[in-house]
Amino acid sequence: MPTQVELFPMVIGGRERSASDGETLDAINPATGELLARVPSATADDVNDAVTAALTAASEWKRQDPQVWRDALLAIADLIHENGDELALLDVQDNGSPIREMRNDVRFAVECLRYYASLTMQVAGRTVPTSSSRLNYTLRQPFGVVARIIPFNHPLLFAASRIGAPLAAGNTVIIKPSEHTSLSAVRVAQLAQKVLPPGVVSCVTGLGATAGDALVTHPDIRRISFTGSAETGRRIVARAAQVNLKTVTLELGGKNPLVVFPDSDIDAAIAAAVRGMNFTWQGQSCGSTSRLIVHRDIYTDFVDAVASKVDAIRSGSPSDDDTETGAIVNQSQMDKVTEFIGIAHNEGARLIAGGSRLTDGDFNRGLFVRPTVFADVDPNSRLAQEEIFGPVLAVMPFNDYDHAMGIANSVQYGLTASVFTSDLGLAHRFARDIEAGYVWVNDVSRHVPATPFGGWKDSGLGREEDMSEVESFTQIKNVHVNFETEGPR
Numbered sequence: 001m002p003t004q005v006e007l008f009p010m011v012i013g014g015r016e017r018s019a020s021d022g023e024t025l026d027a028i029n030p031a032t033g034e035l036l037a038r039v040p041s042a043t044a045d046d047v048n049d050a051v052t053a054a055l056t057a058a059s060e061w062k063r064q065d066p067q068v069w070r071d072a073l074l075a076i077a078d079l080i081h082e083n084g085d086e087l088a089l090l091d092v093q094d095n096g097s098p099i100r101e102m103r104n105d106v107r108f109a110v111e112c113l114r115y116y117a118s119l120t121m122q123v124a125g126r127t128v129p130t131s132s133s134r135l136n137y138t139l140r141q142p143f144g145v146v147a148r149i150i151p152f153n154h155p156l157l158f159a160a161s162r163i164g165a166p167l168a169a170g171n172t173v174i175i176k177p178s179e180h181t182s183l184s185a186v187r188v189a190q191l192a193q194k195v196l197p198p199g200v201v202s203c204v205t206g207l208g209a210t211a212g213d214a215l216v217t218h219p220d221i222r223r224i225s226f227t228g229s230a231e232t233g234r235r236i237v238a239r240a241a242q243v244n245l246k247t248v249t250l251e252l253g254g255k256n257p258l259v260v261f262p263d264s265d266i267d268a269a270i271a272a273a274v275r276g277m278n279f280t281w282q283g284q285s286c287g288s289t290s291r292l293i294v295h296r297d298i299y300t301d302f303v304d305a306v307a308s309k310v311d312a313i314r315s316g317s318p319s320d321d322d323t324e325t326g327a328i329v330n331q332s333q334m335d336k337v338t339e340f341i342g343i344a345h346n347e348g349a350r351l352i353a354g355g356s357r358l359t360d361g362d363f364n365r366g367l368f369v370r371p372t373v374f375a376d377v378d379p380n381s382r383l384a385q386e387e388i389f390g391p392v393l394a395v396m397p398f399n400d401y402d403h404a405m406g407i408a409n410s411v412q413y414g415l416t417a418s419v420f421t422s423d424l425g426l427a428h429r430f431a432r433d434i435e436a437g438y439v440w441v442n443d444v445s446r447h448v449p450a451t452p453f454g455g456w457k458d459s460g461l462g463r464e465e466d467m468s469e470v471e472s473f474t475q476i477k478n479v480h481v482n483f484e485t486e487g488p489r
């Protein structure tokens, strides 16, 4: 842990370094307001150095046997596991989420890396029947250099697990963490150097508009994978297209519905409504079911039960083991949350839990807001339509299946959705009709490696956490072989 203000360096081509112009960004602990560390603010020249190093490394790395890629990923997974306590604590300090959730993020990152390692020898082409004297087959080959631009909400999880799929397909990777939470990504890159040749994994820290944009517009990067807001995602697609044609995949925001039918296990549904909102990350998780849509017959009691469970969530110092919800990541996110609480009041929604900042005692030093629930929300209001990415749950009633689906599908997003019912047919109808990329039936929040995660509509392009993600870091080449002795006809 940093005891005084330390510089967490970028890792470029196996070397640790500062920005070429010496500029830095502050890493602030959102729970205390303290300056934790500094990170370099990369310039376009620094990004260019990282790309050059990654390109150089790619020429060797792509020719390695898949067993080499597998063993490297397994070794990185072991290093993340061995250093898990330090990495989790770094995220707690840098990001404000509670320690027990950050330990879970470490566990999931290790699990994902081991899963990707298991796939390196399955990235296969196929043979295509053409004629008796010809062989036609496809190869899946790496792009070369992959840029992975990641957000603030699961810093270690994204930095560690998202190098897995590109490396498993033989690419080299440049990670660009959020300027708000870069520390654990730097550590991941430092650990990766212990097992990888220089340049196979680099980490550039810095601002989205400079370091991020320099990656997106670099002509030697043909594959970009972005996780973040829908607004930035659209900007990245447009900027990339100004330079050349790049394959861009996007994991973006959500305004995800959880629909509760009256025949469901009501206690399980109440627990899921609270868990699905991910108050444990202060609502800062893309898959959060931030719209709770409840059948009118059970609405009043259900809403009361959710409110009392949310009221019982323990706010506290993110480093305490019994803290259940921590600090908002930074001032601008805090401003957005408080602005939306104001909007909800103005739109006539009924506040039933939370709704205020915590300012007493130690809370006064940081960015804490109580988990908040508004009931009787108008499905067309801003509270119901816009992603807040904070601890604010919007609850609304529905009358029948079509009404519920109309509300559920009325937003621009389509990332996750959840339904609670004991009617098998209704559950499958919901799964068929909902416009979302990931659907839970009688469950919520859970991610499992090997199951494709990603969004419909403005929630994204492409899928992650499964074999198709690894394949998405390859390009298909078709090879047509004429093996007749008289030669081509």
Ligand code: NAD
Binding pocket: 149, 150, 151, 152, 153, 176, 177, 178, 179, 206, 207, 208, 209, 211, 212, 213, 216, 227, 228, 229, 230, 232, 233, 235, 236, 250, 251, 252, 253, 254, 285, 286, 387, 389, 415, 455, 459, 460
């Ligand atoms: P953001 O879009 O502000 O930033 C994400 C990353 O993009 C950061 O590293 C940032 O520096 C970089 N960036 C910003 N502007 C850029 C530009 N012009 N060019 C290149 N890079 C740029 O998002 P955030 O606030 O860090 O994260 C919250 C958002 O991420 C939410 O919308 C959330 O739903 C989404 N998210 C989605 C998923 C998913 O899997 N679908 C997962 C986590 C978070």
